[in-house]
Amino acid sequence: MGLFVQLSVMMFVLFFVWGAWYVTMGTFMAGRKFDAAAIGWAYSVAPIAAIVTPFFMGVFADRFVNAEKLQGALLLLSGVFIALAPQFAAPETQWVFVGLLLAHTLCFMPNLGLSNTICLKHLVDSERDYPIVRVFATLGWIVAGGIVSLLFKAENSPVQFYTAAAAAWGVGIYSFFLPRTPPPGKGAPLKMGELYGSGTWRYFKKRAFAIFMVASLLASMGMMPYWVLGSPFANFLGIERSGAFFTMGQMAELVVLAVVLPIFIKRFGIKWTMGIGLLCWALRFVLFSEAATLSGPSMMTFLVIAVLLHGFSYDFVFVSGYLYVDKHVGEEVRAQAQGLLVVFTQGIGFFLSSQLFVGHLGLRYGVPGDDAGAWQGYWLVPAIFMAGVLVLFWFAFREERKPD
Numbered sequence: 001m002g003l004f005v006q007l008s009v010m011m012f013v014l015f016f017v018w019g020a021w022y023v024t025m026g027t028f029m030a031g032r033k034f035d036a037a038a039i040g041w042a043y044s045v046a047p048i049a050a051i052v053t054p055f056f057m058g059v060f061a062d063r064f065v066n067a068e069k070l071q072g073a074l075l076l077l078s079g080v081f082i083a084l085a086p087q088f089a090a091p092e093t094q095w096v097f098v099g100l101l102l103a104h105t106l107c108f109m110p111n112l113g114l115s116n117t118i119c120l121k122h123l124v125d126s127e128r129d130y131p132i133v134r135v136f137a138t139l140g141w142i143v144a145g146g147i148v149s150l151l152f153k154a155e156n157s158p159v160q161f162y163t164a165a166a167a168a169w170g171v172g173i174y175s176f177f178l179p180r181t182p183p184p185g186k187g188a189p190l191k192m193g194e195l196y197g198s199g200t201w202r203y204f205k206k207r208a209f210a211i212f213m214v215a216s217l218l219a220s221m222g223m224m225p226y227w228v229l230g231s232p233f234a235n236f237l238g239i240e241r242s243g244a245f246f247t248m249g250q251m252a253e254l255v256v257l258a259v260v261l262p263i264f265i266k267r268f269g270i271k272w273t274m275g276i277g278l279l280c281w282a283l284r285f286v287l288f289s290e291a292a293t294l295s296g297p298s299m300m301t302f303l304v305i306a307v308l309l310h311g312f313s314y315d316f317v318f319v320s321g322y323l324y325v326d327k328h329v330g331e332e333v334r335a336q337a338q339g340l341l342v343v344f345t346q347g348i349g350f351f352l353s354s355q356l357f358v359g360h361l362g363l364r365y366g367v368p369g370d371d372a373g374a375w376q377g378y379w380l381v382p383a384i385f386m387a388g389v390l391v392l393f394w395f396a397f398r399e400e401r402k403p404d
Contacts, residue, residue, distance in 0.1 A: 003179070007119050008133050010178065012140035013171040014115055017075075017108065019141030020148050020164040021082070022046075024155040024243045027231045028089070030368040031156040038094040039368075040359025043228045045102040047351035049109035054195045054339045063188065067121075067181035071114040075172030078107035083165035086158030108168070122179045138254055142247045149243030155231065160243075197340030199333035208400050209328055212270070213344055215393040216321050219278055220349025221356070222386045225379070226284065228358045230307075232368035233288065233375060237299060249310030256311030261319060270324045271399050277316025278390035280309045285383035292375035318345065328400070357382055 021028075029039050060070060081104035088096040123129040147163065154160045191198070204210045234242035265273045287306035291299045321341060329337040362368070365378040 003122060003124075004129060004133070006178065007123065008136040010115060010118070010171060010174065011133055011137040012143075013167055013174070014075075014111060015137040015140035016144040017078075017164050017167045017171065019144035020167060021160045023145060023227065023246050024148060024160055024231050026228050026368065027155045027235055027242060028086075028157070028160065029094075030232045030235075032089050033091050034089075034094050034097075035091070036362030036367070037359045038098060039228065040354045040362065041095075041098050042101055043224055043358060044351050044354040045098065045105045046109065047347050047349075047354065048102065049105040050350070051343055051347035052106060053109045053113060054197075054343060063183050063186055065183060067114045067117045067183070068175050068178040071111050071118070071178075072172050072175035074107045074111055074114075075168045075175060078104045078111075079165040079168030079172060081107065082161050082168065086161045089158065118178055118181050121181050135254065135258070138250050138257075142250045145243040145247040145250075149241045149245070149247075153241070155235070155240070155243055194336060195339075196343065197333075197336040200329060200337040200340050203329055203337070206400070208398055211393070211397045212274075212321075212324060213341070215274070215389060215397065216317070216341065217344045217349045218389045218392075219274075219281070219317055219386070220345040221353045222281060222382045222389065224350055224353035225357050225361075225382050228354065229362070229368060229378075230288075233292075233379075234303070236368070236370060236372075236375065237291065237303065239303075246307055248304070249307045249314075252308045252311030253314055254311075256315045257319065260311070261315050264316075265320055265323065269399050270320060271394070271397055273316050273320045274397075275390060275394055277313055277320065278386055278393065280313040280316065282383050282386040282390060284309045284313060285379045285386065289376045289379035289383065292372050292379065321345070357385075 025042065026039060029042060034042075081100050085097050085100040085104065088094075088100065119130055119133055123133070144163070144167075148154045148160045152159045152163065154163070204213070230246060231242040234245055239245050261273070284306040287302045287309075291302040291306070294302065322338060325337045325341050326334055361378065361381055365374045367374055367378050369375075
């Protein structure tokens with residue numbers, strides 16, 4: 001129980017760091033008159049880090065340094081960079097801000113894998129205990145949003161970054177006291193192709209697997225507008241405490257992850273699960289578009305429903321993807337396959353989404369801004385895109401009944 005609590009605290013504070021700034025940074029940057037291109041790049045740094053992370057993990061974490069020590073050092077560094085970033089939050093220094101944010105995410109993102117390595121190494125029954133430990137990560141994100149929004153009222157304040165820095169330093173120091181987790185591949189030869197899933201490539205010869213991976217990438221391309229511009233959009237509609245408001249999505253995610261998804265995916269399969277997830281993404285953006293020109297109870301109803309759809313939108317696409325890949329590749333390449341899926345979705349997909357749907361499309365429609373018509377038209381574009389991905393996936397994908 002002591003070890004379970006220790007690892008749960010680690011997960012809670014680690015995701016507290018991320019949740020303290022990720023949702024509300026869009027409001028912060030818009031309030032300081034950053035242009036849409038800079039906002040798009042600010043939200044591209046985490047995808048860039050996700051692409052680099054497999055290389056970092058394969059070279060250092062698997063062969064040279066204990067996971068808990070590497071995590072501690074990286075988190076201490078990440079706290080320095082996120083604390084410095086708001087000092088350059090002005091239009092004339094916006095690219096310095098983005099550069100510091102990139103440095104922060106390059107130090108922070110590897111810890112998502114390192115923390116999993118530590119948990120799976122030391123939990124007595126990982127299949128039983130890890131999902132419960134992982135719940136504390138979502139709770140950390142929810143609590144961070146509540147503290148930044150309701151306690152500090154810091155959506156438009158550098159306090160959100162200082163809060164993230166303090167949490168990073170705290171969990172960084174804490175990491176040095178976690179159980180020793182030596183590198184599993186110490187002394188083993190390094191094959192560069194394995195860092196990016198070369199053992200998984202042969203599975204792309206199977207139509208279903210290839211279509212699923214491509215559909216996951218395309219689906220990820222439409223997701224960043226919600227995370228980047230959701231908070232400024234809520235501010236436009238008069239919701240000042242947008243950070244706390246959007247934590248309703250994570251609360252819904254907890255319910256779907258614990259109750260709905262395990263039953264649904266077993267009974268209906270991956271095609272229906274992924275399809276409903278894509279449908280929920282498209283519907284969410286349609287609801288945002290309609291809410292842009294409404295007011296009062298109607299506007300709030302549309303907005304609340306759109307945020308609560310996060311449970312189905314996220315879990316039915318992302319978590320089901322992890323389960324599908326785990327089931328359809330050989331045990332010897334599962335780690336590579338999961339890493340490749342992260343590169344496809346949170347790496348390449350999120351990067352393209354930030355650049356195209358936030359940077360390029362944001363400039364075209366003039367968002368974030370105060371024009372209801374611009375917001376209405378903007379949200380329809382990712383809605384149509386996600387609907388198109390749904391149609392392509394539904395008619396192209398045929399689920400294999402007997403996986404390897």
